[in-house]
Amino acid sequence: MMNFPLAIERFQREPEFERISDKEFLQLFINSVNATYEMGKRAAHSGFCLTVAMLKAWQKRDFDREMESEVDKMFLDVFTEYSNDAYQQGVKASGKVFDIPTDAIKIYPCFAAHEPKPEKMEQKEQYFTETGLLQSQIILDSRGNLIDGYTSYLLARAHGIQCVPIRYGRRQIVRASHKPGGKLYTWELPGILIDRVSAGDKVLIHTQRGVRVVTVAAVEEYAGNEPEPLRMVIRVKRKGGGCCIMAKRTERRENLATEIISMAKRKLWRCRVALIISLAGNVIQAAMWFIR
Numbered sequence: 001m002m003n004f005p006l007a008i009e010r011f012q013r014e015p016e017f018e019r020i021s022d023k024e025f026l027q028l029f030i031n032s033v034n035a036t037y038e039m040g041k042r043a044a045h046s047g048f049c050l051t052v053a054m055l056k057a058w059q060k061r062d063f064d065r066e067m068e069s070e071v072d073k074m075f076l077d078v079f080t081e082y083s084n085d086a087y088q089q090g091v092k093a094s095g096k097v098f099d100i101p102t103d104a105i106k107i108y109p110c111f112a113a114h115e116p117k118p119e120k121m122e123q124k125e126q127y128f129t130e131t132g133l134l135q136s137q138i139i140l141d142s143r144g145n146l147i148d149g150y151t152s153y154l155l156a157r158a159h160g161i162q163c164v165p166i167r168y169g170r171r172q173i174v175r176a177s178h179k180p181g182g183k184l185y186t187w188e189l190p191g192i193l194i195d196r197v198s199a200g201d202k203v204l205i206h207t208q209r210g211v212r213v214v215t216v217a218a219v220e221e222y223a224g225n226e227p228e229p230l231r232m233v234i235r236v237k238r239k240g241g242g243c244c245i246m247a248k249r250t251e252r253r254e255n256l257a258t259e260i261i262s263m264a265k266r267k268l269w270r271c272r273v274a275l276i277i278s279l280a281g282n283v284i285q286a287a288m289w290f291i292r
Contacts, residue, residue, distance in 0.1 A: 004086040005034040029079070036083040040090025050083050052076045092142055092168035099163045102156045105138070106145045108224020116151050124151045128159070139169040147171045147222055170194055171222035174233060176203065176214040184217055188230040197236060204234040213237055 008027055036050065055076050056067050067076060116124075127135040134156065138149035146153055147169065156164045172194050175184040187205050189197055197203065201216045211234065 002082065002085060004037040004089045006030045006086075032079070033082050033086050037086040037090040037093075040087035041094050042090075044091055044094035044096045050080050050087070052080055055080065089142060095167060095169075097165045097167050099165055102153070102161055102164050104144065105140065105153060105164075105166070106143070107150075107153070108145055108147075110224045110227060111146060111150045114227060116154070121151060121154070124155060128155055134164065138164055138166040140166050141170060141222070142168060145224060147224075172197075173220050173222055173226065173230065174203065174216045175218040175220070176205070176216045178212065178214055180215070185214070186226055186230065187214075187233045188222070189219075189233050193233060193236065197233075202237040204237055206231065206234065 008030060011026065011030075059065055059067050067073075124135050127133070134149075134152035136149045136152045138152050139147050141147050148171070149166075152164070155161075169191075172189045173186050174189060174197060175186055177184050187203070197216060197219055199216055199218055202213050203216060204211055205214055206212075
């Protein structure tokens with residue numbers, strides 16, 4: 001799955017990037033898709049969906065031009081797919097709470113294989129009995145996998161609660177070693193350090209022998225493969241001594257980069273730049289109309 005918002009730097013790493021003759025088209029494409037991401041983030045409502053029919057109607061209205069060629073159809077299919085993905089990711093990035101069916105929540109194998117301790121479940125059960133509320137918030141990643149709040153999920157299933165409040169979030173882990181070339185161990189990044197740690201950074205962690213410094217070999221999105229609970233990184237170590245939060249953002253290479261660049265190579269810039277500008281404005285207008 002592609003992560004939004006997009007940035008031109010992501011495509012510049014592709015070997016075919018320099019062969020694209022119309023980079024302005026690519027930038028406008030990115031800007032238009034990002035407009036739907038920001039709209040989703042502001043709207044915080046997942047019910048909006050962009051369609052090919054909507055795009056064709058806007059183009060006909062604004063430019064009196066039909067979009068029926070094979071190039072047009074390919075462009076419209078790709079643009080609607082990526083724009084809708086961007087909009088839904090924007091909704092999830094809003095951090096607001098949603099109600100979804102309990103059965104729709106996906107559970108990573110590591111959670112299913114490691115049931116919470118009985119005393120922890122008893123405490124959560126008591127809170128639910130006394131208040132009627134689930135004590136821990138259920139948090140899902142962008143693909144609907146549970147990444148926190150497993151006890152609340154189990155209680156909801158046990159008590160037949162069909163819909164539960166959830167919010168979307170992220171978890172990141174680091175693979176790090178105590179010495180160069182040494183064995184890699186796994187720690188989780190606290191929320192404040194997500195997207196702010198890179199390979200090569202030194203971070204402080206807790207061990208049985210006290211606080212130690214380890215070197216990060218890789219930063220990964222949590223994928224449910226690690227036994228819970230994960231040990232937590234304390235903070236990032238500044239090179240000159242002391243500690244700081246690194247503002248450097250890590251980017252992964254994505255399949256979408258190759259796809260968009262391939263589109264540009266096939267002369268998709270024949271769809272006029274004016275179309276892209278028109279689409280960006282119309283997407284925002286449509287979403288604004290939907291949430292009124």
